[in-house]
Amino acid sequence: MATLSVQLYSVREQLAVDRNGTLDRLAEIGFRYVEPFGLGSPDKPLADRLAAARSLRAGLDAAGLSVSAVHAGLPNDVAELAEECAIIGADTAFVPHPRLVAGFGEGTFADPGQVDAFADALGSAAREVSVELRLGYHNHWFEWAELPDGSTGYDRFWARTSDDLLAELDVYWAVAAGADPAQVLTTLGARTVAVHLKDGPAEPGAAQTPLGTGKVNNAEALRGTTGIRWHVAEIDSTELDPFDLLATNANTLVNEGHSRWA
Numbered sequence: 001m002a003t004l005s006v007q008l009y010s011v012r013e014q015l016a017v018d019r020n021g022t023l024d025r026l027a028e029i030g031f032r033y034v035e036p037f038g039l040g041s042p043d044k045p046l047a048d049r050l051a052a053a054r055s056l057r058a059g060l061d062a063a064g065l066s067v068s069a070v071h072a073g074l075p076n077d078v079a080e081l082a083e084e085c086a087i088i089g090a091d092t093a094f095v096p097h098p099r100l101v102a103g104f105g106e107g108t109f110a111d112p113g114q115v116d117a118f119a120d121a122l123g124s125a126a127r128e129v130s131v132e133l134r135l136g137y138h139n140h141w142f143e144w145a146e147l148p149d150g151s152t153g154y155d156r157f158w159a160r161t162s163d164d165l166l167a168e169l170d171v172y173w174a175v176a177a178g179a180d181p182a183q184v185l186t187t188l189g190a191r192t193v194a195v196h197l198k199d200g201p202a203e204p205g206a207a208q209t210p211l212g213t214g215k216v217n218n219a220e221a222l223r224g225t226t227g228i229r230w231h232v233a234e235i236d237s238t239e240l241d242p243f244d245l246l247a248t249n250a251n252t253l254v255n256e257g258h259s260r261w262a
Contacts, residue, residue, distance in 0.1 A: 040072035073100035109153030136166030
């Protein structure tokens, strides 16, 4: 059974005001693992990034929280990212957007040449740093852009890469793109080590709601999956209290037998 984690982006505003109190609140809900974001930022000096990692690690330790994985940009020297991750205790980093890799942007997945170049860049980095860190990619919705040959950028990307590169499937955004998340998980197989789980209208910018109240059938997507290590609760935007929504979603996943707290 997969273990629950929570993407800290869900409470980004609260973290900016009171990080330690926010981490304590997540621990009080029952989370024992978190997924930080913002590591590997190429626009920040390494010394600043390492100091931020040490500060975050201290806050996590104080709250009794550990790290499942991180969301991160890809610096020119991927060993720098490995150093950041080692400080906070992460063995896996997911790049969550092409713009976090130099030379790429949201349109990457709509151009076959750009898809290939992006896949090669991440694949090369994954092989380079594989001893210290596992590298992967996390989707949104735009990766399913249709290419001239009728395939999608998402499918071309994964066909181009090897098992060195892991996958974190955001089930919500896969549905928003018109994909079948259960089929995506079947195709990716053992490369998928984590999934993001949330619900709502499955539209960019729309407010998200409790599991079971929107367009995403998370239970169907997860049926038959046995090798996924992490179920990550996340909120991109909501009109509800984010802590209450995270607690509701996490308890739903546990009570329905999909996930465990630790």
